[in-house]
Amino acid sequence: MQGIALNQTSLNDRAAASLLDGADGALLGRIGSLEVRLAGSEQEVAAAQTIRFRVFYEEMGARAPQGGMAEERDMDGFDAVCDHLLVLDTTLPGEDVDRIVGTYRLLTPEGARRAGKFYSEDEFAIETLMARHDGRRFLELGRSCVLPAYRTKRTIELLWQGIWAYCRKKRIDVMMGCASFPGVVPAAHAEALSFLGHFCQVEADWHVRAVASRYAPMDLMPKEAIQMRTALAAMPPLVKGYLRLGARFGEGCVIDHDFGTTDVFVVLPVEAISDRYINYYGAEAQRFAA
Numbered sequence: 001m002q003g004i005a006l007n008q009t010s011l012n013d014r015a016a017a018s019l020l021d022g023a024d025g026a027l028l029g030r031i032g033s034l035e036v037r038l039a040g041s042e043q044e045v046a047a048a049q050t051i052r053f054r055v056f057y058e059e060m061g062a063r064a065p066q067g068g069m070a071e072e073r074d075m076d077g078f079d080a081v082c083d084h085l086l087v088l089d090t091t092l093p094g095e096d097v098d099r100i101v102g103t104y105r106l107l108t109p110e111g112a113r114r115a116g117k118f119y120s121e122d123e124f125a126i127e128t129l130m131a132r133h134d135g136r137r138f139l140e141l142g143r144s145c146v147l148p149a150y151r152t153k154r155t156i157e158l159l160w161q162g163i164w165a166y167c168r169k170k171r172i173d174v175m176m177g178c179a180s181f182p183g184v185v186p187a188a189h190a191e192a193l194s195f196l197g198h199f200c201q202v203e204a205d206w207h208v209r210a211v212a213s214r215y216a217p218m219d220l221m222p223k224e225a226i227q228m229r230t231a232l233a234a235m236p237p238l239v240k241g242y243l244r245l246g247a248r249f250g251e252g253c254v255i256d257h258d259f260g261t262t263d264v265f266v267v268l269p270v271e272a273i274s275d276r277y278i279n280y281y282g283a284e285a286q287r288f289a290a
Helices: 041-057 075-083 109-115 126-132 153-170 186-199 228-233 237-245 275-289
Strands: 027-031 034-040 084-091 101-105 139-145 172-184 253-256 261-269
Touching: 027 153, 034 153, 041 084, 041 101, 041 139, 075 101, 075 109, 084 153, 101 109, 101 153, 139 153, 153 237, 172 186, 172 237, 172 253, 186 228, 186 253, 186 261, 237 261
Parallel strands: 139 172
Antiparallel strands: 027 034, 034 084, 084 101, 101 139, 172 261, 253 261
């Protein structure tokens, strides 16, 4: 996860830009009492930023930007040009802003043009990747977080149901973005990172590498020393979720000292998603994507 890359931007100053076409709060999925949809107001975006602050800063110990934070919200200039996917627990009391238990930030090509770049460009050299696939629509996924009580398989499934419906709505061809391991010592995740580096790297046509100034190696163990079972058990849930869908990973990782994480880069062309997961998520999500 990268640090703040743009100057702080007020949502009030850019209200029109903050809600992309279709970001009207329409429902994108439902499992039991949990629902997933896009934020439909500045208040809901602010609530998502508060959830991010609670997870990234209070729980995980991210470092506040120089000068501190005026509010207990994780904010940067990209928020105004992104869509914000929300998970809500409908059984909680209060208004919808009080029911948000998870969030995911979605940056479309249109949003990236408004920002001047994709968020991940500070860590990974994605320009050449996108140039090789000119004409394809890339969606950047980021700032994923869920409150501790809701870190369950059901919530992850609901997030993917919502993302799949969103991709159908926005005609997305490729999903990409950073995923994080906790801590700033890659050696603490040697087997898991080495598994990704040796067995799960992107093919040549999709190759992407950490920027030279921030590159850290992932192949920390020899290939023959890796035990798949223990490597997978050591993966963060989000990384395991990407693997199940058929994602592959870029070359090298990046240490993010501001957020206290070791970041890897995910590349997931829509056509690479396993058929069984398309059938699993797609059948229900399709009716929300219309």
